[in-house]
Amino acid sequence: MKGPIFSGAIILVGVFVFLKFLLPLFTAPLPASLIYLYVALALSGIMIYGTMSAPSLEAFMGPIFRFLSGKGQTGPAQTARLAVLVLFPLLVGWQTYTKLAPSDLPPAENRTIHPAPPGEFVGLSNPYPKVPENIMMGKGLYAAYCSPCHGANFDGKGPAAPGFNPPPANFSDPGTIAQLQESYLFWRIKKGGVGLPVEGMPWKSAMPRWEVELSDEFIWKIIMGEYDGAGQSPRTWEEEE
Amino acid sequence: MLNGITLLRTIPAFLLLGLVTAANGFGSEPPPPEETGSVSLRLYQVDGSVPTDDPNSSVWSSIEGSEFKLAPQVHWPPRIQDVTVKSVKVKGVHNGQELAILVEYNDPTEDAADGAALEFMVGDKQAHFAHGQEMLQVEGGPVNIWYWKKEAGKALDMSAKGFDNLRPQEKQDVQAKGVWENGTWKVVFSRSLKTEDDQDVQIEPGEWRSVAFAFWDGAIVDGLVKEKGSQKAVSSWWYIRAEPSADNSIYVWVILGLGLAAAFELVIVRKLRKGQSA
Structure with a gap:
């Protein structure tokens, strides 16, 4: 596999590996939320770059669309497409559940041990x-x-x-x-x-x-x-x- | 292809949304249970009546309990340096109307002056665990104390805001029954989840409240009662919550989310197929 999608994926993985594993060798580890924010920013950058002109758009999104439309697909590609179509709604449903499910954890407490004196x-x-x-x-x-x-x-x-x-x-x-x-x-x-x-x-x-x-x-x-x-x-x- | 391009514009937004949603799923893990004991008590919801007057009911053996560490009361005089009751096992149930809380602790002798108490914060203001005593920089609230003493054979429903105004309430809403066996006290406290009395703690299923515990060993040592008044075993504030009823509306939302995602897919795929055949 090659093309802009492949390059984009490489960049994303690279950004993640750099932030998660390389950076902590030199400084304090980043919190997970910040890593995901940076990866999301990198992703949106790749998206903007890939969709800037009609030809780049076609190069970037064409394979995705052909994959999703399923036309002329056989064998593993067909199975992969089916898996994506089934997993996406399940992921959304699971996210909805975890967001709404009642928590048994008591409220978090953030006590200051040495507050300022009068x-x-x-x-x-x-x-x-x-x-x-x-x-x-x-x-x-x-x-x-x-x-x-x-x-x-x-x-x-x-x-x-x-x-x-x-x-x-x-x-x-x-x-x-x-x-x-x-x-x-x-x-x-x-x-x-x-x-x-x-x-x-x-x-x-x-x-x-x-x-x-x-x-x-x-x-x-x-x-x-x-x-x-x-x-x-x-x-x-x-x-x- | 024009049609496709319009559609294309929306895809990054959806992918981004998906990523952000997934990232939110990776929240911080709950802290591991500490060796210092439990931090909260769960009142399990049961069908039918709660075992208000039976410390040995089979209901108690069917649920999990919490265990809280206790310390000698050293916060204000007269203090005590060593107490009999070092920790307490606590279990709780409710049926939407009534609640029952079982405390179980070791005390080698059964004595008339043995006692046990639960304390709750009342209202929205934080109350100091020592009888809701005055705090210097924070306006505190009152506490509701459920006190049981062996020789009284029943519970006393009390209020306090500070050390010098601990008093029984006019309206007594709490029941208690204690059974001593082989060096162990089992005392069941019970009450309606909610009362008409604004001096009482109101237990709303699903909401967290604060609870603390106290115990007195009434054994006679050298002609004197070993633990009485402020000389007792105490706990810090911990959390208590009556289990809420199962909320089935959550499944409606899950199915709605599933359906929307599937419909979104269907629309996309149909558009793509049309675009490609055109």
Whole structure:
């Protein structure tokens, strides 16, 4: 088989292979929806090119039309034509079904783990010096108040952790407190889960609103103990510059 | 050939449409079931009556259930660090009018102060799972709590919006029956899918609602009840949905789609044959 249809098909396959398999060797893989969009754009380009003039149109579409009309066909071509004519309506029917069929999946949730803090909690610095006594006291308070969920090893695996959704934060993970400033932790501990904005889904969080039970001094010292125990450092303005 | 050309113009559009439709079919796959337990509860639709007062009915063994993990209540004081009930198996059915939900969990002893509760969000606003307590940046809604206690022998239909106003409703719409056997409690809660009371959760088949669970081990330890009040096993919010009736209209649309596609083919082929013989 040769001609413009064959070339078009080669181009389409080439575009797909390039986007799907070659490009990921150099950069992040593209999402499937984007690949299909690019392939669709390539297809419409081929279509426009193929239908630009009467002769190119005939060269491009003629074989398709002769195939579909079925005139003078025998053997495999006849079978192939029948298969196409039967499969197309079935495909449309199947698409209709999958689009309309009721889903048993619960609504998707898109929770922001570290939403922006309220203005008054931005840029506060720990007023207590980082001395061994303060760190020790912070660790003691952590053991009493925080470790049942966040774990004695600061890994989010305390004895009370398994039932909660969202799970308690794992402070030893470089993606949690190491990415945050001390003032952010001060906000999250003081106001708890109920202090989150809507994108943080406060209705699901079991984090207590510790301002009801703990003084600011205790909270600042717990923060110190948390960073020290988890082997992390708070993010600071200096490092960002 | 003119006739053919007019027709030709439409073909790319249809091919494009087909491709885009096919691409839409390749949606994201559902996430695999996590080891952390279920995320939703399905109330299966059954014919006839629902087993409102029989935790051992054969209906329960004919359906699949969900399992939810539980944690000690540490969110507000007085807290508890360790609880008896670590997870609960839950099954549900409805018949379009009434629903029944069976909770099944391990508790080694049968005690007068043993208790179980279901909690639901009521209305459109999100409610905090801890009794619909106040949130600081989000206006929350109330919760409806169905509470069963062994010594009461029946359910209490309650409302709350915050810790200090948990109260029984004037209109009691919920029934419950519990049976303890060999270290396992089976408690069936039942109610009409819908009620006249706007303090109640209204279950509309096909729509998702939020549900949470709580359990108390009423065993006497050192002369005191082990778990009571806020000292209990709790779950987070999970989803619940009453299965909708089979919707046969979908097949009408499928047949319509099939028919349209076949008719489209027929027209094309006829036009082509005419064009080629002309």
